[in-house]
Amino acid sequence: MxxxxxxxxxxxxxxxxxxxxxxxxxxxxxxxxxxxxxxxxxxxNSSRKQEQVAAKLMDMGIEAYPEDVFTTSMATASYIARHHANAKVFAVGEEGLVQALQDQGLELVDAGADYVVIGIDREISYEKLSKACLNVREGAALLSTNGDVAIPTERGMLPGNGAFTSVVSVSTGVEAVFIGxxxxxxxxxxxxxxxxxxxxxxxxxxxxxxxxxxxxxxxxxxxxxxxxxxxxxxxxxxxxxxxxxxxxxxxxxx
Ligand SMILES: [Mg+2]
Missing domain, CATH: 3.40.50.1000 (HAD superfamily/HAD-like)
Incomplete structure (x- = not known):
């Protein structure tokens, strides 16, 4: 080999x-x-920060450091910064996504966004999806950290980020660009x-x-x-x- x-x-x-x-x-x-x-x-998985992922691996006896971790949230934030420095972003997602966007100097907004980013959010709500759709209808580009439609958990297969992304893309008629x-x-x-x-x-x-x-x-x-x-x-x-x-x-x- x-x-x-x-x-x-x-x-x-x-x-x-x-x-x-x-x-x-x-x-x-x-x-x-x-x-x-x-x-x-x-x-x-867009939900966790590099440090959290490395700590989880270390706790399990797997030698890992934050710099060894590359998440789709980091890739998504870099993609935006490369295309549009200082862009305004409306994000649906958890702390890993928020942190990655802020690390790239992107401004998080509720309205008037240049980009809407959808990452897994275990507290997803009608209001968050509504804001995402409104921003896209007003011209924001639609990005998704990943298209996984279902994710394995202890309870069985639960809805993944691709499923939430589809709500916004189906409702607005705008296809998402997937990063993961x-x-x-x-x-x-x-x-x-x-x-x-x-x-x-x-x-x-x-x-x-x-x-x-x-x-x-x-x-x-x-x-x-x-x-x-x-x-x-x-x-x-x-x-x-x-x-x-x-x-x-x-x-x-x-
Ligand atoms: Mg896997």
């Missing part, structure tokens, strides 16, 4: 499931640290952040529709693990296959 300069690693289903660590996750990260192989945790996996924006930013090219990095994840397609769309090699949402048999008929498939990251090391 090929050696890579760096590894992009998904979190949910790859490093942990809810509050439980995935088998092989800590050992895999430890292996990369020992061999001084750079890594970046890439997550479509499997879309190109987050991958291009992650590669630029590491100063590496697509053939130097391996994308690792459990979800074919987000992680693996993100890698395939970016023309990167991909490693699919069977510790999260998809089983290999579910994807066996798909024309585009991951470069590698291993049941667990432990297997990759052995």
């Amino acid at each position: 090929k050696n890579y300069q760096a590894y992009f690693i998904d979190l949910d289903g790859t490093m942990y499931r809810g509050t439980e660590r995935v088998e092989g996750a800590a050992e895999f990260v430890q292996y990369l640290r020992k061999h001084q192989l750079p890594l970046l945790f890439l997550t479509n 996996k499997p879309h190109a924006e987050i991958m291009e930013q992650a590669l630029a952040k590491m100063n590496l090219s697509k053939d130097e990095v391996l994308m690792i994840g459990d979800n074919y529709d987000t992680d693996i397609l993100a890698g395939i769309n970016a023309e990167m090699d991909t490693l699919m693990v069977e510790t999260g949402v998809h089983r290999f048999e579910e994807i066996s008929a798909y024309p585009k296959q991951p470069t590698y498939k291993v049941k667990t990251l432990q297997e990759w090391l052995s």
Whole structure:
């Protein structure tokens, strides 16, 4: 198997499931640290800040620092700042998104926004969706941190950010631009952040529709693990296959 300069690693289903660590996750990260192989945790979860994600991993015994974490909120905020410095933004989302937008010097407003951003918000309300729609109807561009329509939780599959984004896009007739996996924006930013090219990095994840397609769309090699949402048999008929498939990251090391 090929050696890579760096590894992009998904979190949910790859490093942990809810509050439980995935088998092989800590050992895999430890292996990369020992061999001084750079890594970046890439997550479509827009709700948490880098520091919170790193702390959660550390609490589970996975060596992670804030600078190793790249969230779709960070990618979304960078996208806006690159296209329109000092833009006014109406955001639906939690603290990870708000922090990322503020870190880029963007102004958060209720009306007169240049951009509406939809990220997961566990306190979503009719009023928030109404403000999002009104801003879009008045000309704001519509961005979404990620299109995941359902997310796995201890209770089962719950509505994801793609479902809320669809409320705004269906109601206004305006399509959203998606930033997170499997879309190109987050991958291009992650590669630029590491100063590496697509053939130097391996994308690792459990979800074919987000992680693996993100890698395939970016023309990167991909490693699919069977510790999260998809089983290999579910994807066996798909024309585009991951470069590698291993049941667990432990297997990759052995
Ligand atoms: Mg995952």
